[in-house]
Amino acid sequence: MSIKFENVSYVYNPGSPLESLGLDDVNFTLREGDFIALIGHTGSGKSTLMQHFNALLKPSNGKISIAGYEITPETGNKGLKELRRKVSLVFQFPEAQLFENTVLSDVEFGPKNFGFSAEEAERVARKWLKQVGLPEDVAEKSPFDLSGGQMRRVAIAGVMAYEPDIICLDEPAAGLDPKGRIEMMRLFKDYQRQGHTVILVTHNMDDVADYADDVLVMEHGKLIAHDAPQAVFKDRDWLKHHHLDEPHPSRFAAKLAASGCKLAGNPLTMTELADAIAQRVKEAAE
Amino acid sequence: MSAEKDNIIAFEHVTFTYPDAPRPAVDDLSFAIKKGAWTALIGHNGSGKSTVSKLINGLLAPDDMDRSKIVVNGIKLAQETVWDVREQVGIVFQNPDNQFVGATVADDVAFGLENRATPRSEMVKIVAQAVSDVGMADYAGAEPSNLSGGQKQRVAIAGILAIKPKVIILDEATSMLDPEGKQQILDLVKRIKDENDLTVISITHDIDEASLADQVLVMDDGKLIDQGTPEHIFAQVDLLERIGLDIPFTFRLKQLLQERGIDLPRDADKEDELVQEICQLNSKM
Numbered sequence: 357m358s359i360k361f362e363n364v365s366y367v368y369n370p371g372s373p374l375e376s377l378g379l380d381d382v383n384f385t386l387r388e389g390d391f392i393a394l395i396g397h398t399g400s401g402k403s404t405l406m407q408h409f410n411a412l413l414k415p416s417n418g419k420i421s422i423a424g425y426e427i428t429p430e431t432g433n434k435g436l437k438e439l440r441r442k443v444s445l446v447f448q449f450p451e452a453q454l455f456e457n458t459v460l461s462d463v464e465f466g467p468k469n470f471g472f473s474a475e476e477a478e479r480v481a482r483k484w485l486k487q488v489g490l491p492e493d494v495a496e497k498s499p500f501d502l503s504g505g506q507m508r509r510v511a512i513a514g515v516m517a518y519e520p521d522i523i524c525l526d527e528p529a530a531g532l533d534p535k536g537r538i539e540m541m542r543l544f545k546d547y548q549r550q551g552h553t554v555i556l557v558t559h560n561m562d563d564v565a566d567y568a569d570d571v572l573v574m575e576h577g578k579l580i581a582h583d584a585p586q587a588v589f590k591d592r593d594w595l596k597h598h599h600l601d602e603p604h605p606s607r608f609a610a611k612l613a614a615s616g617c618k619l620a621g622n623p624l625t626m627t628e629l630a631d632a633i634a635q636r637v638k639e640a641a642e
Numbered sequence: 643m644s645a646e647k648d649n650i651i652a653f654e655h656v657t658f659t660y661p662d663a664p665r666p667a668v669d670d671l672s673f674a675i676k677k678g679a680w681t682a683l684i685g686h687n688g689s690g691k692s693t694v695s696k697l698i699n700g701l702l703a704p705d706d707m708d709r710s711k712i713v714v715n716g717i718k719l720a721q722e723t724v725w726d727v728r729e730q731v732g733i734v735f736q737n738p739d740n741q742f743v744g745a746t747v748a749d750d751v752a753f754g755l756e757n758r759a760t761p762r763s764e765m766v767k768i769v770a771q772a773v774s775d776v777g778m779a780d781y782a783g784a785e786p787s788n789l790s791g792g793q794k795q796r797v798a799i800a801g802i803l804a805i806k807p808k809v810i811i812l813d814e815a816t817s818m819l820d821p822e823g824k825q826q827i828l829d830l831v832k833r834i835k836d837e838n839d840l841t842v843i844s845i846t847h848d849i850d851e852a853s854l855a856d857q858v859l860v861m862d863d864g865k866l867i868d869q870g871t872p873e874h875i876f877a878q879v880d881l882l883e884r885i886g887l888d889i890p891f892t893f894r895l896k897q898l899l900q901e902r903g904i905d906l907p908r909d910a911d912k913e914d915e916l917v918q919e920i921c922q923l924n925s926k927m
Contacts, residue, residue, distance in 0.1 A: 397820070397822075398790050398791070398820055398823070399790070449737070449818075503687055503688050504687065505687040505688070530817065530818050531736060531814065531817045531818050532687065533686040533687045533847040533886055533887065534686075534847060534849075534886060534887055534888035535686060535886030535887075536686075536687060536886075559820040559821055599822070601821055604891055608891070608895070608913065608917070611913065611914070611917045612917055612920060612921065615917050615918065615921045616921060617917075617920060617921040617924050626894060626895065626898060627898065629895065629898075630895060630898035630899055630901075630902055631902070633899060633902075633904070633920060634899065634902035634903070634904060636924060637904055637920075637923055637924060640923075640924045640925070
């Protein structure tokens with residue numbers, strides 16, 4: 357099964373003086389089970405697009421096929437709960453949405469809401485608190501006594517606890533320290549490896565290079581590129597034209613090339629860069 | 643002592659424990675910051691960095707005021723002097739959405755002046771200047787909620803400039819911004835620092851932001867575990883790894899190349915130097 361957007365447009369405040377086009381005739385097909393990065397500037401339409409994945413916003417035009425559902429401008433609100441169990445969104449700073457008295461009840465809330473029994477909800481809540489890297493004793497604490505980074509993990513555990521098939525996260529690692537950021541990204545990569553689809557909204561091109569299989573690039577509500585990271589980051593002039601950053605390793609490779617030391621291919625990750633340099637040095641020695 | 647006079651902030655044996663916490667968040671901490679310097683305070687989440695910023699302007703008070711001493715611009719922090727100290731220090735916090743009170747950009751920037759009962763005619767002038775200093779003159783009448791994260795942080799900085807403090811603290815002020823917004827804020831702070839003779843303390847775990855500093859202080863578990871120039875601190879890959887901070891790009895690359903049998907000089911730690919070294923390696927062989 358795939359995730360398919362066909363001629364999807366979205367108009368904010370239609371018919372009012374504030375009318376504006378949020379999405380402009382967007383078409384793409386994503387493979388389920390992929391790790392997908394959604395990139396673009398602030399205001400490019402990333403968040404608007406993200407909210408279409410589980411019909412939080414419904415298209416003004418066009419058709420979306422996702423997780424066995426079809427969403428069109430005529431789609432009503434009936435049956436959307438089951439869709440949202442399968443497709444979940446995690447917004448920026450999800451820790452702002454914690455509300456229960458204890459960490460455990462906060463994480464249990466989602467599963468219970470989707471019909472898990474009390475025992476089952478507790479079991480998955482404890483399991484996912486552990487998976488997101490929190491110590492066992494936080495379960496009984498108030499979420500508001502935790503550090504910002506811990507609260508973020510609690511909020512994410514609360515979504516993963518009912519194991520949506522597709523999880524879409526908006527800058528989930530923003531504001532975390534480097535160690536926390538890597539742990540968070542590995543958590544999502546593992547979630548993908550367990551057979552789920554992960555869609556990551558991000559500004560961090562190194563993360564795109566390190567983790568994504570597929571990349572969507574948005575600009576002014578339009579999809580301006582959809583390809584594998586290698587292809588998206590191939591054309592330096594195109595990236596510059598659209599004010600998009602490159603992963604740090606490929607910036608470094610460009611500097612090497614400018615100094616007369618061109619590497620084979622276009623290394624995007626640190627490992628690829630080190631391999632390419634080593635290969636070049638070896639060839640020079642032969 | 644003249645050395646003491648050069649310091650704008652001094653901590654001596656400062657200890658602070660949050661209520662019900664098993665351990666102090668800041669543990670017998672002593673350090674000094676020179677007037678006009680840019681200092682980066684680094685450490686992982688929970689290392690005590692932000693607690694330090696709240697101690698500097700008296701938002702938090704040390705456990706034992708007699709044993710701990712905090713001096714800001716020559717004023718010893720105490721209950722009677724806390725308002726004087728706060729005049730000296732402006733803090734830009736992490737989340738731009740948590741620091742707005744005004745209905746418009748100009749109102750928000752004026753808030754600190756209203757609090758200080760500045761006459762209206764003067765206030766109007768100061769606000770216009772501060773808003774234009776941060777490049778937001780076109781947005782003076784805009785609602786803060788309609789601005790981007792980077793623009794919001796610029797407004798927060800304008801609000802601080804209006805008060806004319808001696809010290810500006812960036813408490814992870816760029817960590818929620820996109821790369822462009824981040825760069826704009828750092829460029830802005832560099833400029834206003836020079837123009838207004840400010841001392842800057844940036845609390846960060848962004849290695850690029852920390853590399854702008856004259857001096858880096860490294861905190862772990864409420865203690866200062868090292869201090870020195872960015873070059874000195876970033877060369878200690880083991881230390882950075884242990885406390886969960888990013889290793890600068892050039893050091894990571896050298897590490898990976900070493901694993902592949904390529905040794906590069908230890909002192910090549912700037913990207914351009916490393917580019918030259920690698921290219922030489924190629925032509926020599």
